[in-house]
Amino acid sequence: xxxxxxxxxxxxxxxxxxxxxxxxxxxxxxxxxxxxxxxxxxxxxxxxxxxxxxxxxxxxxxxxxxxxxxxxxxxxxxxxxxxxxxxxxxxxxxxxxxxxxxxxxxxxxxxxxxxxxxxxxxxxxxxxxxxxxxxxxxxxxxxxxxxxxxxxxxxxxxxxxxxxxxxxxxxxxxxxxxxxxxxxxxxxxxxxxxxxxxxxxxxxxxxxxxxxxxxxxxxxxxxxxxxxxxxxxxxxxxxxxxxxxxxxxxxxxxxxxxxxxxxxxxxxxxxxxxxxxxxxxxxxxxxxxxxxxxxx
Numbered sequence: 001x002x003x004x005x006x007x008x009x010x011x012x013x014x015x016x017x018x019x020x021x022x023x024x025x026x027x028x029x030x031x032x033x034x035x036x037x038x039x040x041x042x043x044x045x046x047x048x049x050x051x052x053x054x055x056x057x058x059x060x061x062x063x064x065x066x067x068x069x070x071x072x073x074x075x076x077x078x079x080x081x082x083x084x085x086x087x088x089x090x091x092x093x094x095x096x097x098x099x100x101x102x103x104x105x106x107x108x109x110x111x112x113x114x115x116x117x118x119x120x121x122x123x124x125x126x127x128x129x130x131x132x133x134x135x136x137x138x139x140x141x142x143x144x145x146x147x148x149x150x151x152x153x154x155x156x157x158x159x160x161x162x163x164x165x166x167x168x169x170x171x172x173x174x175x176x177x178x179x180x181x182x183x184x185x186x187x188x189x190x191x192x193x194x195x196x197x198x199x200x201x202x203x204x205x206x207x208x209x210x211x212x213x214x215x216x217x218x219x220x221x222x223x224x225x226x227x228x229x230x231x232x233x234x235x236x237x238x239x240x241x242x243x244x245x246x247x248x249x250x251x252x253x254x255x256x257x258x259x260x261x262x263x264x265x266x267x268x269x270x271x272x273x274x275x276x277x278x279x280x281x282x283x284x285x286x287x288x289x290x291x292x293x294x295x296x
Contacts, residue, residue: 003035005127006205007036007196007198008188009040009042009198009200010040010261012044012203012279013044015045016070017265017277018045018048019062019070020260020262020264022278023051023277023281023282024200024285025050025061026281027282027284031286032287033294036064038195039127039128040127041143042157043131045202047153048061048158050174051150054122055121056121057290058083062278065249070268078293087100093287096162097161099165100163100164101163101164107166110151119151123147128145133153134175141181142173143247155214156174157173158175160175161228162226179224185244185249189212195254197254200242202260203263204246206215206245218240236242258284258288259284260280261280261282264281290293
């Protein structure tokens with residue numbers, strides 16, 4: 001008798017913060033929940049972690065975060081105050097991208113050598129895999145089948161303007177986490193009341209925590225508006241508080257929220273804290289599986 005696929009996994013992003021969701025997914029892989037998983041919806045770094053989970057390579061993803069992204073930080077351009085000032089004026093005057101997050105490095109990691117993503121296993125998996133992206137032409141979010149053109153889909157889902165860049169010019173889609181949105185509630189949770197939803201945050205979203213960083217969010221809004229245009233800026237402004245807060249998600253009986261309580265930053269460089277966040281993710285993942293009775 002075939003096991004019912006009654007679980008949908010939602011995985012949010014956050015650059016280096018994705019190490020937490022990788023920990024949660026590591027727990028899921030170790031306890032082999034694949035036969036129960038119906039679909040995965042992911043965005044940004046969460047999409048990359050989810051791809052390695054589907055390929056049964058989750059621990060390799062953790063190694064990539066530690067050795068390739070965090071330890072070397074090659075994906076981040078070295079920035080001095082002079083360079084930052086220059087990039088700011090280039091954006092303000094000429095609408096030029098900051099180009100400080102190198103997604104070609106991520107592409108290299110996922111297509112070459114010992115860290116190569118097993119795309120074939122992803123395509124053969126019975127689990128549906130979607131990445132959320134932003135369409136700059138419609139100013140709307142879309143869900144792309146990540147089993148098709150997998151690597152490009154992952155890169156597109158992490159390409160957040162005006163910060164990230166790639167030499168392969170494909171401006172059709174951007175990072176689906178580009179602005180605050182409750183889209184996962186509208187298009188996933190509300191449409192699947194019969195499924196158990198595992199909602200993985202890499203950062204604890206509460207109203208006080210959002211207010212704490214509101215000035216940085218407004219500066220980010222300014223940069224993105226200059227790059228993408230006023231229509232985008234207006235939409236983003238009226239979405240500033242449209243986060244799927246943990247309190248909101250807990251109102252859905254079929255939603256299980258998992259979030260990081262280590263609170264590492266998106267550009268965290270402390271390897272001990274990064275490892276701590278990963279181990280915390282494994283713990284949170286196993287606690288969730290115990291909660292639903294998958295493990296004792």
